[in-house]
Amino acid sequence: MVGIRPLKKIWLDGRLVDWDDARIHVLTHGLHYGYAVFEGIRCHDTPKGPAIFRLPEHNDRFLNSAKIYRMKIPYNRSELDQACIDLVRANGIPETYLRPIAFSGYGEMGLDPTKSAIQVAVINWVWGAYLGDGVDQGIRATVSSWMRMDSRSLPPQAKCAANYANSALAKMQAVSSGYDEAILLNGSGMVAEGPGENIFRVMKDVVSTPPASSGILRGITRDSVIQFLKDEHLTFHRTDFTREELFTSDELFYTGSAAGVMPIREVDGRPIGTGSYPITKRLRLRYEAAIHGKAPEYESWLTYTR
Ligand SMILES: Cc1ncc(COP(=O)(O)O)c(C=O)c1O
Structure with missing residues (x-):
């Protein structure tokens, strides 16, 4: 059932860790109450090597999503941009989908998310056409x-x-x-x-x-x-x-x-x-x-x- 091919690294809370070591606890607050914000970004191969499309705009939207939810992401826009760039370089695959995500971590349960520390990850993986190959016929x-x-x-x-x-x-x-x-x-x-x-x-x-x-x-x-x-x-x-x-x-x-x-x-x-x-x-x-x-x-x- 696993559709995602593991790559080498995941960026988790400020550092690149091995794919299999990017684990979180089952009591992660955001898992229970949906208190997580995320982005979906694409990196494509170009004549000048892999390039991420509209990266600053995506990370600005990421920070704004967090702001709406009073979530304090402990990284600024340029640090998040750099995390995405570092991840693409570390995994060495030219065409991937990138997923920055911030969520309330393992701390307290209950509906006040501010009692749990915010964790941030960026994951990338190879993801083909999301709606299949219907481009020609619709x-x-x-x-x-x-x-x-x-x-x-x-x-x-x-x-x-x-x-x-x-x-x-x-x-x-x-x-x-x-x-x-x-x-x-x-x-x-x-x-x-x-x-x-x-x-x-x-x-x-x-x-x-x-x-x-x-x-x-x-x-x-x-x-x-x-x-x-x-x-x-x-x-x-x-x-x-x-x-x-x-x-x-x-x-x-x-x-x-x-x-x-x-x-x-x-x-x-x-x-x-x-x-x-x-x-x-x-x-x-x-x-x-x-x-x-x-x-x-x-x-x-x-x-x-x-
Ligand atoms: C609900 C919803 N609407 C629209 C979009 C399209 O947004 P974007 O073009 O930034 O990927 C997305 C994808 O992120 C979405 O999840």
Whole structure:
């Protein structure tokens, strides 16, 4: 059942330890109560060696997630950036997914997390296309009956482990109904996002994505795609849309560090557009060029690790 191939090292609480020695106690507080914040970042091979995509932005979001939860991470942004770089170098694999995580450790039980020390780890592993190889034909999505949690209960803009229980419910429902991925609506019935992706809609050459106020994570891939849309001179709006506007879209696609830029070919049995995704393809090509160091205009988004 183990799907992850062990690499050599894991960064744990300030030092690189052997993969098998990165262990935590079963009474780790964050394991019981979901008090953990994390990031998901990709490192890709480029002509100048392995490069981490938008590393400072990811670690800024990591620190902001912690701030929302009053969690004191004992490292600053540049120390976290360096931890990621050191880990990529130590494991020597050019293309990996990086997972910084901070959590309340083994100390006290009970619902006040401030009584347990905060532990921080960065792990990387080889992780292929998260939503499978559906890039050419697109994937099949379903609107979930689970509502995206609301910022008055669990703030979606903090990438907190607890949020992913909501994501897991939606994901399991989608997969057990024969779909590849879920689309979650918010408490107002408007489209919010996928369990681990943002969503975009194309209608008559106008591209839109739900605004941050719709209860989404502000995705870094989403932000990159918004820049691509400007560079492609396409009309773009941050605006809410409904479930039925999903069905009538010319194109739909997910964005995320794990998923990349992924076309959606069907929602709940309705084919989307004509099944060719001219705008999604253009954006995807830009994204692939950017992450692989083949687009000089986006080179400032890369942190080289050599
Ligand atoms: C709920 C959710 N929405 C959107 C995204 C996409 O964010 P990003 O592009 O920064 O990976 C993610 C992934 O982190 C996510 O978990």
